[in-house]
Amino acid sequence: MSAPAAAAEGARARRLTEWVYRVRELGIVVALAVLIAVTAAIEPRFIETDSLRNLALNASIFAILAVGQTLVIVTRNVDLSVGSVLCLSAYLAGDLLSGNQDLPLPVVFALGIALGAACGLFNGLLVTWGQVPALVVTLGTLYMFRGLAFLWTDGRQVNAETLPDAFLNLGSDSILGVPILVLFALVVLLVTGQWLRDYRAGRELYAIGSNPEGARLAGVRSERRVLTAFVLAGALAGLGGVLFTARFGTVDATAGFGYELTVIAAAVVGGVAIFGGTGSVYGAALGALLLGTITSSLIVLRVEAFWQQAAIGALLLVAIAFDRLVGLRVDAALRRRSARRAG
């Protein structure tokens, strides 16, 4: 095969995979639209601005966490410690601000994010330098960070009354009708999405995830990239923690308990393959939005709240089964094509 032909072939393959991404994300958007339409048909109050605003606010923090999780999962790793990291940063923000109301908010954000990044660095170093599987590392740090949070808070709790209004407003105010929390999520989403799609470091995360050995042979500095992914995931969990405090006002050592599996579920529902190499942050964020919407609509429809978890579990299973079937088809199509060209 001549070089231009190979390049054309590569471009075509890329177009095909991008097309699958689009369709995949479109699928979630359609599912979202149907869900909202059905819920609204039964209970019109569901699409009042207040209700939609709440929906978006609740999904924002999960979307930010899901973006971070995607960075890690794409490299064929996983971060189970996000809930515990979120808790540490949330308490740090609350503790700092209730101690000193005049502390500039950017400083609080910077410290919260830095604490998260430090936790991510710890995870990442153990995974890359220590060569411990990510599942083991982050299962361990899930406990360690949570334990540290309990030690640190020692039964205390941060309350909304002790927090400055300017900070709490971040969790509820809007700019031009868009809630500030949603703006945070959108900025994180667009920046990370662009970085993953068009920058060398971002593309290399996919390379590492789809073929670790191949990536290494191609000269990708895998360890450094994986470390970056963990640090970024930690930093985003830290940001999520600060926003958690702004949104809810009340923080104790149980904040973010059990978030890890919901966040992974959101990413996987959004088309991020658990074994790396595939998926986009947009899909993951849409997944978070879909999970949040299911929860809200079940509440609005007064379906017994008990069905919530079962529905989320079933949705996750449907999503991975669907991805598997589509993945098999695409693989076959790509193989057929390259066989045709070669022959």
Added chain:
Amino acid sequence: MQAETATQGTPPAAAPAPPREGATRLRAALGRWEALLIGLIAITLIAGSALSEEFLTADSFTTGSLDLSEVALMALALTLVIVAAEIDLSVASMLALSSALMADLWNRGLPLELIMPICLVAGALCGAFNGFLVTRLGLPSLAVTIGTFALFRGLAYVVIGDESVTDFPATWTDRGFGNFAGTFIPNTIVLFAILAVAFAVVLHATPFGRSIYAIGANQEAAYFAGLRVKRIKLILFTLSGIVAALAGIVISLRNSTAAANVGQGFELTAITAVLLGGVSIFGGRGTILGVILALFLLGAIQKAILLSESISSYWIQIVTGALLVGSVLGPNLARRVSEMRRRHAHQHPLEEGQ
């Protein structure tokens, strides 16, 4: 999860002769993983008895082991699943579903003698569902069982809501909570011991057990060697479901409470025990004995910290997490150090020759 770490723990096969000697010496010095665990248990026992006089008593063994009995049961079946290079995150949810089912059927007036087999069958079906999705649809077990983790817990809530049932007959709850025939050993631990022996025999002394190792070490090779990989995995997931359902019955009787919210987070504790016991997350390595020792270590640490007045109970989580990470990190670092030494030993004569 990272492929480049997949070879961790195994001595470098292609290494030339002198380093190999170094590697064997290192392994001899470190001893088997089980020996290390016994050492850690000894340290914990000494430290624990220094912290509290109550620690080395029959009573503290009874209460300490009771608290871990369900996790211990589930860890046994989970060991087989992880040795086969799969994972089951849904065990605690199956435990909860079993407990919820027990509560619901009891409310409907069925006798416990009939309810318990039904729960076990339900557990088997849940486990087989996991196994079906993993083996027949070819989905990764990590993703599948995160899904069924939510699904089964959700179904538990659908079955019983947030009610709980507490009026089980005393003869049965006594069996759950009581000690075995006048000793200080709880009945649940006797049950665990029986199952532990059974699982150890299956894993270490039967062709079925050997094939689990073969699948975990190299699934492809196992398949070409004629092993029925899918069927064996399906059996393992089903087994995990049955044992989780049994643990659900045990926890309901032991606490005389059946509800949907029991055992939250047990899956992580069970996995911690299995990995701490020296079972490789990549499959193919590990023993039931190691897992039993790890459970004992975890229980001893928990009890020691709970009994001591100076150490906050929050340290349990920190120590557990650190042990889990350390159990894989330690051997990795030891290997690295020995590799580095080897390289030095190699380089010196070369440099002199030049």
